[in-house]
Amino acid sequence: QQQVRQSPQSLTVWEGETAILNCSYEDSTFNYFPWYQQFPGEGPALLISISSVSDKKEDGRFTIFFNKREKKLSLHITDSQPGDSATYFCAASRNYQLIWGSGTKLIIKP
Amino acid sequence: GALVYQYPRRTICKSGTSMRMECQAVGFQATSVAWYRQSPQKTFELIALSTVNSAIKYEQNFTQEKFPISHPNLSFSSMTVLNAYLEDRGLYLCGARGGQGEQYFGPGTRLTVL
Secondary structure, eight states, X not given: OOSEEEEOSEEEEETXXXXXXXXXXXXXXXXXEEEEEEOTTSOOEEEEEEETTOXXXXXXXXXXXXXXXXXXXXXXXXXXXXXXXXXXXXXXXXXXXXEEOOOEEEEEEO | OOEEEXXXXXXXEOTTOOEXXXXXXXXXXXXXXXXXXXXXXXXXXXXXXXXXXXOOEEOTTOOTTTSOEEEEETTEEEEEEOSOOGGGOEXXXXXXXXXXXXXXXXXXXXXXXX
């Protein structure tokens, strides 16, 4: 059973639009939710994260919206750029362990 | 800023041989190090979690006999893949956890087994 789910599997948006990536989880004990950005051939880079006590976290063009009651969160990328094209992973943390989603491949068309 | 270095970036070994990979956290105090393997399908498997001064905890399907890990201090960890075979290929990632719970990853060591 997948504990962290991501959708869509792939997403294509035009440059300048807002990309919305979704994530949901099963276990209510998860308390920390990082999003990672991974380019081909590289390791995942920590992009932005949120703890379960917050409902929103913003960092430049990247915003996480978190709904604890529904166990859902989303990553919004505003004014998307071709350089944002990458695979984005949502993860959930409990103690020291990260549980990963399966990723969303984002393509930004110029 | 917080950085995690991994060495080597790529390695090729013959089936049945072993290879060692290293991980170093720079710019922050790592409270733990987790080793993952990312498959070609991009899924992540946790191999083991290492906290300094505590026993290294291996996940199901991964053993110390196959993936011995050394974690002598807060900033350095190494892992060896012993008797590597085709099913061991993938991108091996080291994730070092900082004091606030954030986990930073290195670029990975890509293992190819011939």
